[in-house]
Amino acid sequence: MNDLNEMFFQECDDLLEGLSSGLNELENGSNDEEIVNSMFRAVHSIKGGAGAFGLDQLIEFSHAFENVLDDVRAVRLAADENVVALLFTASDHLSDLVDAARNEDQLPPEQGASILSDLKHMSGSLDDDSHAHDGRGEEDPPAFEPTTLTVDGGLPPLDDMLSPTAPTPLTITFKALPQLYTNGHDPTLLFRSLQELGSLTINADLSSISLLRDAPWSAPTLSWTIDILPDDSVDEAVIREVFEFVEGLCELEIQSHASAPPIETLPPLEEHTQVPQSGAPSLGPDPRETKETGVKPASGSKKQPAARSSTIRVDLQRVDQLINLVGELVIAEAMLRQSMDEMPHSANGSVDEAMSQLKQLSGAIQESVMAIRAQPVRGLFQRMSRIVRETSKEAGKSARLVTIGDATEVDKTVTERLVEPLTHMIRNAIDHGLETPDQRLAANKDKRGTVTLEAAHRSGRVVITLSDDGGGIDRAKVRQIAEDKGLVRPDDDLADADIDNLLFRAGFSTANEVSNLSGRGVGMDVVRNEIQSLGGRVSMQSEPGKGTSVTISLPLTLAVLEGMVVRVADQTLIVPTLSLREMLQPGQASVHTLCDGDRVLALNDELVPIINLGAALGYRTDPVCLGQQSLLLIEDDSGRRSALAVDAIAEQREVVIKGLEQSYQSISGIAAATILGNGRIALIIDTDQVIALPGRMGAAEPPAPGATGDVVNA
Amino acid sequence: MHDNETDSNSTKRVEIVCFMVEEQDFCIEISHVLEIRGWTSTTTLPHAPDFILGMMNLRGTVLPVVDLSLRLGFGKTEPGKRHVIIIAQIDEKVVGFLVDAVSDIITVDEAEMQAAPDVSSARTQAFIRGVYSVNDALVRAIDVRAVLPQGARLEA
Amino acid sequence: MTRILAVDDSRTMRSMLQATLTDAGFEVDVAEDGVDGLDKLEGAAPDLIITDINMPRLDGFGFIEGVRAGRRMASVPILVLTTETGEHLKQRARASGATGWIVKPFDETKLISTIQRLVV
Numbered sequence: 005m006n007d008l009n010e011m012f013f014q015e016c017d018d019l020l021e022g023l024s025s026g027l028n029e030l031e032n033g034s035n036d037e038e039i040v041n042s043m044f045r046a047v048h049s050i051k052g053g054a055g056a057f058g059l060d061q062l063i064e065f066s067h068a069f070e071n072v073l074d075d076v077r078a079v080r081l082a083a084d085e086n087v088v089a090l091l092f093t094a095s096d097h098l099s100d101l102v103d104a105a106r107n108e109d110q111l112p113p114e115q116g117a118s119i120l121s122d123l124k125h126m127s128g129s130l131d132d133d134s135h136a137h138d139g140r141g142e143e144d145p146p147a148f149e150p151t152t153l154t155v156d157g158g159l160p161p162l163d164d165m166l167s168p169t170a171p172t173p174l175t176i177t178f179k180a181l182p183q184l185y186t187n188g189h190d191p192t193l194l195f196r197s198l199q200e201l202g203s204l205t206i207n208a209d210l211s212s213i214s215l216l217r218d219a220p221w222s223a224p225t226l227s228w229t230i231d232i233l234p235d236d237s238v239d240e241a242v243i244r245e246v247f248e249f250v251e252g253l254c255e256l257e258i259q260s261h262a263s264a265p266p267i268e269t270l271p272p273l274e275e276h277t278q279v280p281q282s283g284a285p286s287l288g289p290d291p292r293e294t295k296e297t298g299v300k301p302a303s304g305s306k307k308q309p310a311a312r313s314s315t316i317r318v319d320l321q322r323v324d325q326l327i328n329l330v331g332e333l334v335i336a337e338a339m340l341r342q343s344m345d346e347m348p349h350s351a352n353g354s355v356d357e358a359m360s361q362l363k364q365l366s367g368a369i370q371e372s373v374m375a376i377r378a379q380p381v382r383g384l385f386q387r388m389s390r391i392v393r394e395t396s397k398e399a400g401k402s403a404r405l406v407t408i409g410d411a412t413e414v415d416k417t418v419t420e421r422l423v424e425p426l427t428h429m430i431r432n433a434i435d436h437g438l439e440t441p442d443q444r445l446a447a448n449k450d451k452r453g454t455v456t457l458e459a460a461h462r463s464g465r466v467v468i469t470l471s472d473d474g475g476g477i478d479r480a481k482v483r484q485i486a487e488d489k490g491l492v493r494p495d496d497d498l499a500d501a502d503i504d505n506l507l508f509r510a511g512f513s514t515a516n517e518v519s520n521l522s523g524r525g526v527g528m529d530v531v532r533n534e535i536q537s538l539g540g541r542v543s544m545q546s547e548p549g550k551g552t553s554v555t556i557s558l559p560l561t562l563a564v565l566e567g568m569v570v571r572v573a574d575q576t577l578i579v580p581t582l583s584l585r586e587m588l589q590p591g592q593a594s595v596h597t598l599c600d601g602d603r604v605l606a607l608n609d610e611l612v613p614i615i616n617l618g619a620a621l622g623y624r625t626d627p628v629c630l631g632q633q634s635l636l637l638i639e640d641d642s643g644r645r646s647a648l649a650v651d652a653i654a655e656q657r658e659v660v661i662k663g664l665e666q667s668y669q670s671i672s673g674i675a676a677a678t679i680l681g682n683g684r685i686a687l688i689i690d691t692d693q694v695i696a697l698p699g700r701m702g703a704a705e706p707p708a709p710g711a712t713g714d715v716v717n718a
Numbered sequence: 719m720h721d722n723e724t725d726s727n728s729t730k731r732v733e734i735v736c737f738m739v740e741e742q743d744f745c746i747e748i749s750h751v752l753e754i755r756g757w758t759s760t761t762t763l764p765h766a767p768d769f770i771l772g773m774m775n776l777r778g779t780v781l782p783v784v785d786l787s788l789r790l791g792f793g794k795t796e797p798g799k800r801h802v803i804i805i806a807q808i809d810e811k812v813v814g815f816l817v818d819a820v821s822d823i824i825t826v827d828e829a830e831m832q833a834a835p836d837v838s839s840a841r842t843q844a845f846i847r848g849v850y851s852v853n854d855a856l857v858r859a860i861d862v863r864a865v866l867p868q869g870a871r872l873e874a
Numbered sequence: 875m876t877r878i879l880a881v882d883d884s885r886t887m888r889s890m891l892q893a894t895l896t897d898a899g900f901e902v903d904v905a906e907d908g909v910d911g912l913d914k915l916e917g918a919a920p921d922l923i924i925t926d927i928n929m930p931r932l933d934g935f936g937f938i939e940g941v942r943a944g945r946r947m948a949s950v951p952i953l954v955l956t957t958e959t960g961e962h963l964k965q966r967a968r969a970s971g972a973t974g975w976i977v978k979p980f981d982e983t984k985l986i987s988t989i990q991r992l993v994v
Contacts, residue, residue, distance in 0.1 A: 666811070
């Protein structure tokens with residue numbers, strides 16, 4: 005696939021995104037004409053590109069599509085519910101066609117046949133059988149242009165210029181009108197073109213040239229008589245074609261000497277009042293040009309204010325390389341700082357100053373570079389609107405998608421990797437969340453359900469919420485299924501939130517009747533895993549009868565993370581501050597040892613299990629004296645807390661994330677790695693996993709408050 | 719399956735990097751080798767197989783280092799300054815192989831590779847594609863994909 | 875060297891024009907709509923302009939009128955490159971001041987011969 009081709013498909017993606025967003029606005033009752041205009045242009049551009057690449061299926065469909073949009077644009081067709089529905093369907097199909105073309109494939113014609121015929125029917129062009137390049141405009145009422153030109157049968161089509169008739173000498177009389185020059189023509193060039201068609205004799209008629217003092221200069225007065233003996237296979241039509249572009253800008257007579265001379269005079273185009281009649285080039289500069297006053301560029305009023313963002317497209321690899329290099333820079337800076345700290349104190353404060361400036365700068369560069377990868381979630385959300393349409397259709401439900409915060413920017417990798425989880429969540433919401441239209445009516449709800457997708461930045465993270473106004477989680481049913489599958493015991497005491505969390509358990513699926521939709525396979529556990537691998541968290545809230553919402557919280561970028569540097573068994577580790585709640589130094593905490601030897605931390609009225617991090621990660625086997633340890637209180641998605649016992653807490657800092665999966669594999673308890681100031685690698689703890697690690701001290705069951713041991717006032 | 723770069727109708731010359739592990743000769747194709755580096759300290763990974771020495775920092779890239787001696791069924795290497803790390807790219811992954819020393823880079827005819835003689839342990843056998851006979855010595859060609867940790871191979 | 879300003883809102887089309895025309899030995903500037911075209915007009919100082927019709931902000935007709943109404947380069951040849959072949963559109967283009975038109979998808983040879991016919 006060559007670059008242009010690829011560029012075309014990338015552009016198609018953008019255009020389809022624009023189309024989709026326009027449709028959503030149209031559906032929401034907007035009647036801004038620029039929306040339809042831009043939708044029209046989007047389809048039109050796809051058609052144009054498709055033409056250039058010879059993608060016939062795409063051309064035909066986008067042409068029919070464009071015609072309907074043109075009708076809507078010209079208010080010949082009202083954008084009512086039916087029309088918008090058809091436009092949605094057409095836009096989905098157009099997207100499929102683009103995808104097929106991208107894969108150098110075609111869709112089976114029957115797949116879009118009904119949509120195509122609906123479109124053609126809608127625009128009333130069903131009987132119009134020449135699709136791709138028909139002069140559709142000709143059917144339009146001449147609403148915007150009173151024409152003064154009468155064209156008898158028009159000019160010959162460009163393609164059949166060649167005709168086998170024997171050449172006959174012709175005499176051409178040609179007089180340029182002022183506008184010929186203002187439209188960028190030059191008689192000399194016309195003559196030059198003629199010269200290629202036969203032998204010429206050109207006579208200029210100077211008789212009407214006015215004297216110098218008799219202005220106006222701008223009116224050209226020259227006329228020419230040209231005798232031409234055309235070459236073989238050049239006929240009058242070919243000669244006329246030379247003058248095609250100056251039609252109406254000149255007085256033209258072409259006389260054939262073979263037959264009776266058909267005289268044709270093209271009447272001049274109506275004077276164009278806006279256009280300054282600047283002089284013909286052959287007559288020298290127009291003196292009026294220097295004192296031109298009245299005619300400011302007509303474009304002035306149409307120009308937008310200067311503030312507009314211009315963009316360039318950059319290969320993602322280059323951006324990533326830049327991000328990597330900046331990451332290196334930050335590390336190098338840290339290394340430099342560290343080795344300077346180790347040097348005997350120099351009296352030179354200016355070095356310190358320069359160092360802190362360097363640190364600020366490299367931080368700022370890093371931030372700006374990260375921002376390059378950020379892109380609005382709009383495209384992602386718009387993809388979801390199609391999922392909503394398709395899923396609700398399949399599930400026999402009626403649903404609409406409302407999006408909020410489309411402009412929220414997220415790292416490109418994050419938006420890409422959110423497609424799958426969000427798709428699944430939306431299918432879930434419609435398949436399991438929303439009630440059937442009848443049930444909804446019975447519950448006094450709008451028979452059409454609403455699925456809301458909202459994105460927002462909140463304290464350095466991106467929060468994406470998917471909510472539906474359906475029936476909420478059927479907790480009794482969820483619990484029953486979990487019991488049937490042995491995930492919980494019948495006598496377990498579960499709070500509502502615990503039951504909701506069961507949905508995220510591996511192997512759980514609420515579909516006891518495997519519906520077509522849930523049959524697609526993945527459960528919410530897969531969603532959670534995917535979100536967690538992005539450094540994010542998922543949580544779920546539900547209210548019976550009112551609906552369910554799933555909240556995803558994600559880091560702004562996958563490249564840096566705020567963490568606490570700790571030391572355990574000669575290893576340096578990073579604990580992400582996101583899940584860090586509190587740090588306790590020896591002496592502050594009251595630690596209890598349970599009868600089985602596990603230790604817990606008494607914190608307010610709660611007993612929190614203590615995890616010996618060194619042991620949990622297999623770095624040490626010998627017992628540690630808790631009295632020498634520092635504790636980090638961490639909390640996972642579902643609010644479970646643990647205290648990590650570490651040898652020492654060093655500092656809080658931002659670290660560059662280096663994934664392990666790419667070069668190695670995922671490691672339980674470890675989220676990623678980073679490179680420290682001394683060039684060594686430190687592992688970043690995955691706190692959620694550490695809380696769930698089997699080897700931790702303090703088992704899965706929270707200790708009963710009554711359990712006592714000897715109190716260690718550490 | 720792997721390494722089917724062999725051209726069926728003409729013999730293919732390949733360059734191999736020869737190295738020593740436990741005083742025996744091994745080699746890998748030079749097309750896998752990115753660079754050869756001196757020993758550098760690694761960061762121990764939790765829950766990793768014993769032959770994964772840890773992760774090293776190669777100019778900002780974090781990559782695992784395999785103790786090839788342990789992996790091939792010899793003893794554990796106590797790495798030090800005299801050891802060498804061969805940085806190799808296998809599919810998408812970059813890995814370091816800790817070896818005793820790199821001895822030579824030579825060109826061989828791939829067709830001359832013979833089945834490995836049944837002298838070494840079963841464990842070694844599993845990681846050897848075949849042997850080249852070079853100057854009366856047998857140089858064993860490592861199956862680079864097989865020596866990778868299992869999980870890493872599955873993900874590739 | 876002959877300088878050409880190509881105005882089209884489709885970046886595919888812009889690249890395609892740029893590649894084709896550069897290969898043919900022209901020096902090519904691009905603009906992405908009429909407003910951008912007018913902005914770049916002076917800097918590009920083209921010997922010829924090629925413009926699309928359907929564009930956001932300022933369409934091809936408006937752009938041509940803008941060029942023709944300007945002080946400088948008012949009489950530069952302007953070729954309309956469009957998928958539309960409706961006669962009234964041709965006429966409208968001519969009324970706006972277009973010098974010629976080429977129907978998309980363009981035939982390279984035809985495009986270049988047309989350009990050569992319009993510039994010295």
